[in-house]
Amino acid sequence: METRNTKQKETIKVILSRPENRLHPTINEIIKMVEKEDNSIGQATIYRQVNRLVKDNILKRIPTKEGFRYDITSFLHGHFVCQKCGRIIDLYDKNYQVLITELENKYSIKIHESNLINEGICEECNGKV
Ligand SMILES: [Zn+2]
Ligand SMILES: [Zn+2]
Missing domain, CATH: 1.10.10.10 (Winged helix-like DNA-binding domain superfamily/Winged helix DNA-binding domain)
Structure with a gap:
């Protein structure tokens, strides 16, 4: 089993x-x-x-x-959710890890999980594509 x-x-x-x-x-x-x-x-x-x-x-x-x-993406990243079509885009940037480290040091904490979610309008819904 x-x-x-x-x-x-x-x-x-x-x-x-x-x-x-x-x-x-x-x-x-x-x-x-x-x-x-x-x-x-x-x-x-x-x-x-x-x-x-x-x-x-x-x-x-x-x-x-x-x-x-x-x-299922395992590396540290944030998300963007389009308020119009609902699609989700992975956001990653070298500064993301820097920010996490800085927050850890500032508050003396250890961050295992980061769910930064940004909402707005995607490129497609914005009529740019
Ligand atoms: Zn959209
Ligand atoms: Zn993701």
């Missing part, structure tokens, strides 16, 4: 790691992706395995207005 669990978790991880799937899917989108690929994994199992991956710190949960979205 444990082996089967591990295998299912691994399958979900592999599917989510593909570049085309790194768009911060919702749980329903994850279920669709996994079912398309391996219909032996039931919905309840997908839910359970996704929660495990969150617990294991492999998947991150990003709260948005339409519910949680999931992110």
Whole structure:
């Protein structure tokens, strides 16, 4: 049973790691992706395995207005959520790590998780593309 669990978790991880799937899917989108690929994994199992991956710190949960979205990108980064179309863009910059380090020093804390979420209008909705 444990082996089967591990295998299912691994399958979900592999599917989510593909570049085309790194768009911060919702749980329903994850279920669709996994079912398309391996219909032996039931919905309840997908839910359970996704929660495990969150617990294991492999998947991150990003709260948005339409519910949680999931992110497998492991390096420290922030997010931009478009208020019009809902798309999520990863934001990273060398200064991001610098800022975290500075905050850690200033407050004598250790930051393990950073969920900087910025909301606004994306390039596409802004009519620039
Ligand atoms: Zn947009
Ligand atoms: Zn992300």
